[in-house]
Structures are given as C-alpha cells and as structure tokens.
Amino acid sequence: HQGKQEPTMQFLLEVVEILTNYVRKTFDRSTKILDFHHPHQLLEGMEGFNLELSDQPESLEQILVDCRDTLKYGVRTGHPRFFNQLSTGLDIVGLAGEWLTSTANTNMFTYEIAPVFVLMEQLTLKKMREMVGWPGGEGDGIFSPGGAISNMYSVMIARYKFFPEVKTKGMAAAPRLVLFTSEHSHYSIKKASAALGFGTENLILLNTDKRGRVIPADLEAKVIEAKQKGYVPMFVNATAGTTVYGAFDPINEIADICEKYNMWLHVDGAWGGGLLMSRKHKHKLNGIERANSVTWNPHKMMGVPLQCSAVLVREWGLLQGCNSMCADYLFQPDKQYDVTYDTGDKAIQCGRHVDIFKFWLMWKAKGTVGFEQHIDNCLDLSAHLYNKVRNREGFEMVFDGEPQHTNVCFWYIPPSLRGLPDGDERRESLHKVAPKIKAMMMESGSTMVGYQPQGDKVNFFRMVISNPAATRSDVDFVIEEIERLGADL
Amino acid sequence: HQGKQEPTMQFLLEVVEILTNYVRKTFDRSTKILDFHHPHQLLEGMEGFNLELSDQPESLEQILVDCRDTLKYGVRTGHPRFFNQLSTGLDIVGLAGEWLTSTANTNMFTYEIAPVFVLMEQLTLKKMREMVGWPGGEGDGIFSPGGAISNMYSVMIARYKFFPEVKTKGMAAAPRLVLFTSEHSHYSIKKASAALGFGTENLILLNTDKRGRVIPADLEAKVIEAKQKGYVPMFVNATAGTTVYGAFDPINEIADICEKYNMWLHVDGAWGGGLLMSRKHKHKLNGIERANSVTWNPHKMMGVPLQCSAVLVREWGLLQGCNSMCADYLFQPDKQYDVTYDTGDKAIQCGRHVDIFKFWLMWKAKGTVGFEQHIDNCLDLSAHLYNKVRNREGFEMVFDGEPQHTNVCFWYIPPSLRGLPDGDERRESLHKVAPKIKAMMMESGSTMVGYQPQGDKVNFFRMVISNPAATRSDVDFVIEEIERLGADL
Known part of the structure; x- marks a missing residue:
C-alpha cells in the first residue's frame, strides 16, 4: 500500500x-497581478x-x-499592489497553518475528533472577548464561515433572547419585530432579515453623517416611530468599519439608546475589529464592551488567510440555547471526556471547517504586538495615501477629513473633465471613469483597486490597505498608475 | 524584501x-489513530x-x-482504521488541491478575483446536475459550508418560490407553513426550521419502516391532517442515505405526493449523493430527478477533503431571486466582463471559501470512473462487514437485511450479557457497552467507530465506510478489536 x-x-x-x-x-x-x-x-x-x-x-x-x-x-491576492478587497496579502505562517489544517482534515463539531483545535478555538475566543472588554473574557462565541453568517448568528441569538418561543413556534409567536442598521452597513444584515423571516422591510436603515457614521438621534427617532406603530424594536447593528468609507459608528451613544429601549446591540466589526489589537486605534471602537454580540473577521484586517470569522456573544448559553437540537445520535452525552467541549450543537452548521488553527499559529508567531504593528502600519500607509491625494490635482475626496480606517475614497478626474461644471453631464462621465480605469488595470495586470457608487455618489475608487506586503512606494505606484491609465479618458 | x-x-x-x-x-x-x-x-x-x-x-x-x-x-482521520465519521480518509490529490487553494487565498464572490475557480464551480455543478438527471444539466446551485447550510438553502428557496413576499415582509406574509422530514433525517432540517422562522413544531416528523425509510402513506396522511387544520404543507425532505442507518427514502413515491399537493421536494443526499456516480448503486436514488433541490456533499462518500458541499436547484433564478440584495457597492454591474458570472448575490454568505478546486482536481485525476470504483469498493467492504457480523456470536444487527449504504449498525453483546433475558436490566447494561468499548478504543488508539442510540434502541455501533485506505483486513480488525476490548465487560 x-x-x-x-x-x-x-x-x-x-x-x-x-x-x-x-x-x-x-x-x-x-x-503581474493577473x-x-x-x-x-x-x-x-x-x-x-x-x-x-x-x-x-x-x-x-x-x-x-x-x-x-x-x-x-x-489573481495574486498576495501581490504588494493588490488593494482590491478587505482581505489581501499572504501570510506564510498562516499559509502553513492552513496546509496543516487540510492535512489534519477534520471537523470542529466534537472534541472527540478535533481535541486540539476545539481547545484552540476556545482559548482564542476568550482572548478576543478580553480585547472586546468583557470582564474576564467571559461569554461565548464561535468561528463561522464568514462575516455574513456571523452577523446572521447575532440576529438569531437576539431573537432567541427576547422571544425564545420563536425557535419552536416560528415568527408567528412574536410581535412584529424591527431591526436597525446604517444605510452604510454591510448587506448581510439585510440578507439575515430576509433569511430569518423578519423581512427586509422590517430592517430600518439609519441615516449617517457625511463620514458614513450613524446619527444616534436618527436611531432614537426611528425607534420611537416604530413603537408608535406598535412594532417591537429588537436589534441594532452598529458597524465598526464600514465596507466603503471605513466608518465607525458611535457605539457608546448607540448603546445608550439600546439600553433605554431594551434592544440587542450587535457590533459588526468584521472589518474594523482588528483595530482592537492596536493601542493607538482601538479608541475608535469605544463602547464595544457594551455590545451583546460582536462580529470580528481576522481574515480581513489581521491578514489571516480566508476564511476566519468569529461571532462573540456576551451572555453564555444563548448560542447553545438558540441552536441546540440535542441530536444524541451526533453528540453522545455518555462519552469518557467532558462533553461540554463539543461545539456542534452551538452551530447552525453540523460539520464545521477548522478555521482556527492558522489564526492561532499566526498569533503565536507574531504575538499580539505583531498584529498591532501590522495594523498600525496599514493605518500609517493609508494616512500617507490620504495626504498624497487630498490636494493632488485631478483627485477629489469623497468625504472630508482623515479616514477612520484604511479606506481612502476618491475620484480621479481625467483632464478632459476638469473644466466641466458640476451637473448631469459631468456626473455621467465621471461615473464611467473608475470602471474604465479598473478594466485597464486588470488588462495590464499592474494593480487592482475597487470602485463602487454609494448613495447618490457616482463611481469612485475605494482603496483599502490590509496587505502586509504593501509599502509607500506601492501606494504611490497606484496613484501614478491611475493617472497614467486615466490621462486620456 | x-x-x-x-x-x-x-x-x-x-x-x-x-x-x-x-x-x-x-x-x-x-x-496509533490518536x-x-x-x-x-x-x-x-x-x-x-x-x-x-x-x-x-x-x-x-x-x-x-x-x-x-x-x-x-x-486524530488521524485518514488512518485506514478510522471509521468514526461519514467523512474519512485523506486523498493526496485533494490535499494538493486544498494547499493550492489556500495559497491562492481568494474568495468565490466574483469572477474578478476568482476567475478560474468560479468557472470550475459552474462546470462542476452542471456535471452534478446531469448526474441528478435534470435535462441538459440545467438549473442552478452553489457550494456552501456544509450539508446543514445546503439544506437550509433548500428551505429558503422553497419558501421564496411559493411565498416570495416573505423576503420583504417576513413570515407574517405567509400562512402557517409546515415542513416534513423523516424521524431518521439529519437534524439540520430542524435547525433550518428554527433559524428561518418556521418553528420546529411546524416541522412534522414522518414515520419510517424498520429500515429507517419514510413510509409514504404516513406522509400523505400527515399532509392531509395539516391541511385540515388550515396549515399549508410546503416542503418535504427525502433523505438519500440517513446518518445512522444509511437508509434511502423512496423518492418516487414521495415525489408523487409532492406533486399531488404542490409541495417542494428536497433530497438530502449529503451522505448518499455520491452513489449517483456508481452505475451499480445509483438506482437507490431513483426519482431524484423529480426533486426541486438536492444536497450532495462530495466531502463525505467521495473522499474530498473537508469542506465540500453543494446544493443543486432545478429552477434557474430562484437562488438569485431569494438571496440577492443588489449591493452595487459589492457587485458592480459596469465591469468589463460578463457579470452574470459573479456568484456573490446568490449566496447567504458574502465572502465564500473556495471549496471547488480540490474536488475539481480530484475529478480530473480520478475521472468519474475513479469515484465509481471508490464507491463500489466501499459498498463491497460494508457488505463484507455485514456478512461477517450478522451471524457472529456476540453480535446483533440493529435492523435486518443488507444495508443500503455503507452503514452497518450492530450491538456487541459481551459474554456477561449473553444469558440475560430481554428486559430493562439487559437494556441498561447493553446501553453502556458501546461507550465503554469506544472509550477503550480511543485510549488504546487502535481504531475509531461511532455509536449512538436511536429512538427506543439503546447505544449501538454504527460503522461507516468511506475511507479509501480501508481494506477487508481493517474491517476484520475492528470486529476483533471490539471483541477483545469488550470481552470482560
């Protein structure tokens, strides 16, 4: 053999x-990148x-x-000039961890077949909860297949906390429940509303300021309005690091309103959670310790290979209560070890991929200080980028002021459009600029940066920096490349 | 650098x-295994x-x-004597595929950053749909993080098909919906009922025959009863290969009832789907071509490394309709390539791990015939096991007749219990035998086999064979090991 x-x-x-x-x-x-x-x-x-x-x-x-x-x-997502996604870069220790994980080829649902990984998950989640600021790192949590599922967990758990009978009787057992999230938040909250049976119309979008941060007064007004209609406000999502602007919602002010009206506070820190590792930047998440649940994706800002996303829950027991089905043919209570270490019945999955090991191994290899250094570097780089483009000819910032996260959002205005007055013609032309430059970037393979419209704003570039291989000269390169490719548009 | x-x-x-x-x-x-x-x-x-x-x-x-x-x-899940889970074994080509996947470190949501993987997924899903028997391989599908999520998709899509307004208005927009599944089915259907807002009480369990197969007449009776109460029967799950007995529900007879009462038919072939690759065994899934959706996990019977699960949908467009949120900041319509290849808005996830490549690579390396050979071998081995234990002293089968899948379920009766009359005392003692032997197996590290109770049946061994490294002598070893470890109980 x-x-x-x-x-x-x-x-x-x-x-x-x-x-x-x-x-x-x-x-x-x-x-070439591609x-x-x-x-x-x-x-x-x-x-x-x-x-x-x-x-x-x-x-x-x-x-x-x-x-x-x-x-x-x-596509070489680890290339020093790949800035297209929130997840970029290729950490070799993380990669080694993932190779080991696939060689071990096991499953997270029981201690029986994943003893070491189950314990690593437990210890790492505790460490993350400590960083969130929950006393003694108490609470619960699980690694899930990405931020969207982590956010979905938070909505499920909130519903279970307030209306546990929905688990057995369905949504008919609850009054009309409403959820709140920023108009700038990630679409996964909307997907969760649809999937879990709330309906997207019962997800109420909150207005933001010009920097993309929720306006707390708007939340309170909308909560009161919902209550006047007889609906039950149940859940608020505050985003720590929005997808496009990188904005941090004011968590403390939102938490005050959640406490006042007895609502669940979730913080979607899929993108911004990593800043908790930085003594310099963690103040942007002030108030997160008041959240009932938190999403945090180490595969984004912390450079852990895909996929690695955690949902943390302040109250122990809710995850299990919400999701357990007591399938004793899968989770036998009469094993020789302490079966409270079996995680399967906490999950909406049955089998669950081992996402923890690469993260654990990177943490060992870098230490908390290594993650902090990486994050501080990325934010320094984005400050450099911001300073470079904000007064540069042919560039226009999408919002004023230094970005809170590494997202730098700008329009490139080709020479042909620079003289045009603001108006529909200019808008329509400008809307086509970023897609054209992006297509040329991809065809030349030199760099990749994302673009999108947002609300009434036409297509603009959103450059994000999470790539540990990127340097100032790479950031400079992108700006010059945009100028080169866009000069004749 | x-x-x-x-x-x-x-x-x-x-x-x-x-x-x-x-x-x-x-x-x-x-x-040692562990x-x-x-x-x-x-x-x-x-x-x-x-x-x-x-x-x-x-x-x-x-x-x-x-x-x-x-x-x-x-735990060495690839060890030739590891029979503990439905997913066992370690395929080297699959492993190489997973190493490449983690090196590429990208995400399935757009063609932009995963051009090759997105196309591989599309072609592989089509091939799987052809094997299901949908004309021309038409339809839709997606790889998801495991069978539980695939099954959850099926319930979501069924609801969207019949009550699309639930997406926007929530469950309040639908009448009281009921779902049906076998008492032997996987608990993920129950998890989906809870999560999606149906409530577990609206999931009606169907009686099975002694082999664990749904009794179609029981389904029809329960559908009629539900209708008489004013409820709306919406969804039936038929299992192709149950977790414990390996039973195949009679799909054609269930499909007749689904058509008669206008219900969605899902086939959970997470475990048994692989048999579609075997000319000898695929008849066990006769009628699957009449299903509206199918779950099929190549990471189980086909030996693909974890995780690899597909949900297939007969009607094109439902997945997208059900899950799309049109987040144009993520999925830009004005790209230079055909954006219908972007899969992100079909998923309940946003980022999605590349699960396709290892499977595609194994398929290339083995050909369909290679998977067929593997499956036929495993079923031959389980027939050998069945023949070995069914008349062996000290062994008792949990159900009569040759198993339909590779699940062989049996009690080992230690000499001390062999003289006891049937009754509570014997039952209570027998219930403790399998856990004790299992604990000894794990402590000696010689082999691993699962056990569980089922309904009113006390703990028994369920041995499953999906491990390509296992041979007859390994199967023989397990039986002798059980006898050795259990002799003095």
Whole structure:
C-alpha cells in the first residue's frame, strides 16, 4: 500500500514546488497581478488547459499542468499592489497553518475528533472577548464561515433572547419585530432579515453623517416611530468599519439608546475589529464592551488567510440555547471526556471547517504586538495615501477629513473633465471613469483597486490597505498608475 | 524584501516535511489513530506545548514544534482504521488541491478575483446536475459550508418560490407553513426550521419502516391532517442515505405526493449523493430527478477533503431571486466582463471559501470512473462487514437485511450479557457497552467507530465506510478489536 502511495507523495512535493514558486513570484513587484481573460475565453479552453471534467482519469503530469494553469489564470491576492478587497496579502505562517489544517482534515463539531483545535478555538475566543472588554473574557462565541453568517448568528441569538418561543413556534409567536442598521452597513444584515423571516422591510436603515457614521438621534427617532406603530424594536447593528468609507459608528451613544429601549446591540466589526489589537486605534471602537454580540473577521484586517470569522456573544448559553437540537445520535452525552467541549450543537452548521488553527499559529508567531504593528502600519500607509491625494490635482475626496480606517475614497478626474461644471453631464462621465480605469488595470495586470457608487455618489475608487506586503512606494505606484491609465479618458 | 521572506519560505518547507511525514505515518497501520488526552490535560499544557496565546512572538523553531504537537495530539482521520465519521480518509490529490487553494487565498464572490475557480464551480455543478438527471444539466446551485447550510438553502428557496413576499415582509406574509422530514433525517432540517422562522413544531416528523425509510402513506396522511387544520404543507425532505442507518427514502413515491399537493421536494443526499456516480448503486436514488433541490456533499462518500458541499436547484433564478440584495457597492454591474458570472448575490454568505478546486482536481485525476470504483469498493467492504457480523456470536444487527449504504449498525453483546433475558436490566447494561468499548478504543488508539442510540434502541455501533485506505483486513480488525476490548465487560 505504501509503495502505491509514493508516486502521489512525489506528486504532492511537486505541487509544493509549484506553490512556493508562485508565492515567491507573488511578492515580486515585476510579476503581474493577473493575466486577464474573459469567461468565454477560459471556457473555450486555453492551450493545454481544459476546465471540462471527464469520465476517464488524467495523468498526474497533466494534473500538475492543471495546477500551474489554475494559478496562471488566477489573481495574486498576495501581490504588494493588490488593494482590491478587505482581505489581501499572504501570510506564510498562516499559509502553513492552513496546509496543516487540510492535512489534519477534520471537523470542529466534537472534541472527540478535533481535541486540539476545539481547545484552540476556545482559548482564542476568550482572548478576543478580553480585547472586546468583557470582564474576564467571559461569554461565548464561535468561528463561522464568514462575516455574513456571523452577523446572521447575532440576529438569531437576539431573537432567541427576547422571544425564545420563536425557535419552536416560528415568527408567528412574536410581535412584529424591527431591526436597525446604517444605510452604510454591510448587506448581510439585510440578507439575515430576509433569511430569518423578519423581512427586509422590517430592517430600518439609519441615516449617517457625511463620514458614513450613524446619527444616534436618527436611531432614537426611528425607534420611537416604530413603537408608535406598535412594532417591537429588537436589534441594532452598529458597524465598526464600514465596507466603503471605513466608518465607525458611535457605539457608546448607540448603546445608550439600546439600553433605554431594551434592544440587542450587535457590533459588526468584521472589518474594523482588528483595530482592537492596536493601542493607538482601538479608541475608535469605544463602547464595544457594551455590545451583546460582536462580529470580528481576522481574515480581513489581521491578514489571516480566508476564511476566519468569529461571532462573540456576551451572555453564555444563548448560542447553545438558540441552536441546540440535542441530536444524541451526533453528540453522545455518555462519552469518557467532558462533553461540554463539543461545539456542534452551538452551530447552525453540523460539520464545521477548522478555521482556527492558522489564526492561532499566526498569533503565536507574531504575538499580539505583531498584529498591532501590522495594523498600525496599514493605518500609517493609508494616512500617507490620504495626504498624497487630498490636494493632488485631478483627485477629489469623497468625504472630508482623515479616514477612520484604511479606506481612502476618491475620484480621479481625467483632464478632459476638469473644466466641466458640476451637473448631469459631468456626473455621467465621471461615473464611467473608475470602471474604465479598473478594466485597464486588470488588462495590464499592474494593480487592482475597487470602485463602487454609494448613495447618490457616482463611481469612485475605494482603496483599502490590509496587505502586509504593501509599502509607500506601492501606494504611490497606484496613484501614478491611475493617472497614467486615466490621462486620456 | 525577498531576503526577508526567505527564512519564512524555509519555515514553510519545514512544515511540509512535517506534514508529509505525518501523511506517510497516517497510512501506516502500526501508527496509533490518536494519543488521547482529556481537555484539562491539554489545557494544563503538555511538555513544550502551550496552547495559550501571548503578547510576544515565538520563534519559528517553536512554531514548528507547535505544528508537530498539534498533529501529535490530534486524530488521524485518514488512518485506514478510522471509521468514526461519514467523512474519512485523506486523498493526496485533494490535499494538493486544498494547499493550492489556500495559497491562492481568494474568495468565490466574483469572477474578478476568482476567475478560474468560479468557472470550475459552474462546470462542476452542471456535471452534478446531469448526474441528478435534470435535462441538459440545467438549473442552478452553489457550494456552501456544509450539508446543514445546503439544506437550509433548500428551505429558503422553497419558501421564496411559493411565498416570495416573505423576503420583504417576513413570515407574517405567509400562512402557517409546515415542513416534513423523516424521524431518521439529519437534524439540520430542524435547525433550518428554527433559524428561518418556521418553528420546529411546524416541522412534522414522518414515520419510517424498520429500515429507517419514510413510509409514504404516513406522509400523505400527515399532509392531509395539516391541511385540515388550515396549515399549508410546503416542503418535504427525502433523505438519500440517513446518518445512522444509511437508509434511502423512496423518492418516487414521495415525489408523487409532492406533486399531488404542490409541495417542494428536497433530497438530502449529503451522505448518499455520491452513489449517483456508481452505475451499480445509483438506482437507490431513483426519482431524484423529480426533486426541486438536492444536497450532495462530495466531502463525505467521495473522499474530498473537508469542506465540500453543494446544493443543486432545478429552477434557474430562484437562488438569485431569494438571496440577492443588489449591493452595487459589492457587485458592480459596469465591469468589463460578463457579470452574470459573479456568484456573490446568490449566496447567504458574502465572502465564500473556495471549496471547488480540490474536488475539481480530484475529478480530473480520478475521472468519474475513479469515484465509481471508490464507491463500489466501499459498498463491497460494508457488505463484507455485514456478512461477517450478522451471524457472529456476540453480535446483533440493529435492523435486518443488507444495508443500503455503507452503514452497518450492530450491538456487541459481551459474554456477561449473553444469558440475560430481554428486559430493562439487559437494556441498561447493553446501553453502556458501546461507550465503554469506544472509550477503550480511543485510549488504546487502535481504531475509531461511532455509536449512538436511536429512538427506543439503546447505544449501538454504527460503522461507516468511506475511507479509501480501508481494506477487508481493517474491517476484520475492528470486529476483533471490539471483541477483545469488550470481552470482560
């Protein structure tokens, strides 16, 4: 049997060779970020690379070619000039952790088959709760497949806290419940309202100031209005680090209102939670210790490989109460070890991927101070970017003042538009600028930065910095590249 | 910068060395499956292995030790004698695929950042739908973080199909809806009923025959009863391969009833879906082509590394309709490529882990015929096991007849209980036998097999075979090991 396995083990080592070359090239600025092709081109089949599956096996040599081509036509998210997503960069220790995780190939639902990982999760969650500021790190939590599911958990748990009978009797057992979140918040709160049976119309959007932060008075007014209609305000989401502006809602003021009207306070810190690791920046989350639950994605600002998202809950027992179904065919109470370590019945999942190890390993390797350094660096870089573009000719900021997070939002105004007066014509033209520049960026493979419209604002660039490989010169490069590509638009 | 990275690249290669040694030892039968320790022992810290996180970094040498220790105190789920879960084994090509995936470190939500993976997912889902039997492989689908979430999708989509206004108005916009599933079905259907706002009381459990298969007449009777009460029967889950018995519900007869009463038919083939790849065994899923949606986890019967689960939907557009929130700040319509390839707005997640690549790569390497061979082998092995224990002294089958899937369920009766008459005393004693033997198995590290009670049946062993490394002699070993460990109970 072992003789039979050797060729495949050899194959595995050849894949490692491909992967380490890929990693080395990714960090090399002369490498293109991507080699763009349209879907139909890849589907028609590039030379020697056929995506179709067939009945008969391919040789391991061909599989190696497939691996190379998969990387060749993909996007190098670890490249120092990749600024497209909230999750960027490639941490080697995190990567090693993920390779170990897939080699261990196990599941988080019981201590029985994941003893070490289950304990690592527990200790790490406790540490995160300490950083949130809950006394003694008490409380509960779970790692989930991404921030959207973590946010969904928070809504479920809030409902269970106030109306536990919904679990057995359905939404008919509750009055008309309303939820509140900022118009700038992540769409996952809306997805949760739809999925969990609240209905998106019962999610009330809150006005924000020009920097994208919730206006607390608007929350209170809308709570009162909902109550006057006979609805029951139940849940408020405050965002710590919005997707586009990187805004931090004023948590303390929101918490006051939540306490006054007996509502659940969730803080969506998927993007901004990492700042809790920085002594310099954590004040932006002041009041988070008053939250009932918190979402925090180490795979964003902290550079942990995808996926790694936690939902933290202040009150112990709610997660279990909300989700447990007591399936004794899965979670046997009569095991020889302390079965309170089995996590399966806390989850809405059954099997659950091991997302903890890479994070734990990075924390060991960096220490808290290492994460802090990374975060402070990223914020310094974005301050550099902000200072660079705010008075630069041809650039216009989307909002005034230094960004709270690493999000820097700006328009590039090509020379041809600079003379135009504000109005529909200019707006329509400007709306097309960012997509055109982005397309050229992707076709040249030089850099990647996201763009989007927001409310009544036409398409603008949102540059975010979470990439540990990025330096000032990379940030400078992007600005010059935008100018180069957009000069003739 | 590159000079700075070299020590970490060297570290990565040393981790690879640790991992490949681990894999080789895993396939060696003289290696223990686990080195069992209680939670408090691991928490107190084994020699040189401290789970606690600290402020200061550790050296890369210590990180290597941590990696070794993590594996040392874990469970070898790829060991030829690991039969504890539905997901077992370690496929090297799949593992290579997962290593590549984590190196690429990207996200499934847009073609922009995952062009190759998005297309692989699309082609693979189509192939799976062809195997389900939907004409031309038409329809829709998505990979999700496990069977429980896939099943949750099916309930959401069914609700959207019949009562689309629930998305905006909540459950108040629908009449009292009821769902049906077998008393032997997976608890995720119940979790979905609770989470989505139906309430677990509105999930009606169906009686099964002695083999654990739904009795269609019971479904029809309960549908009629629900209608008489004024409720609206909406959704039926038929299981293809139940967790404990491995039973296949009679899909065609259930489909007849679903058509007659206009209900959504979901087939939970998380465990049994793989049999669609076997010409010999796929008849067990006859009628699946009449389902409206199907869950199928390649990470179970097909040996794909965790996690890999698909939900397939017959009607195109429902997934998008149900889940889209049109967040144009995330999914820009004005990109240079065909944005219908962006999958993000179909999902309840935002970011989504790349689960497709390892599966696609294994399919390339094995061909459909390779999966077929693996599945046929596992079913042959379980037939061998069944034949071995059914008339063996000291063993008693939980149900009569050859199992439909690889689940073989049996009691071991220690000599001390063999003379006892059936009754409470024998039942109580027998209930403790499997947990005791299991504990001894884990302490000796020789093998792992699951046990559980079911309905009024006391704890019994459920042995499942999905491990490609297992042979007849491994199956024989387990039986003899149970006899050895249980002889003096």
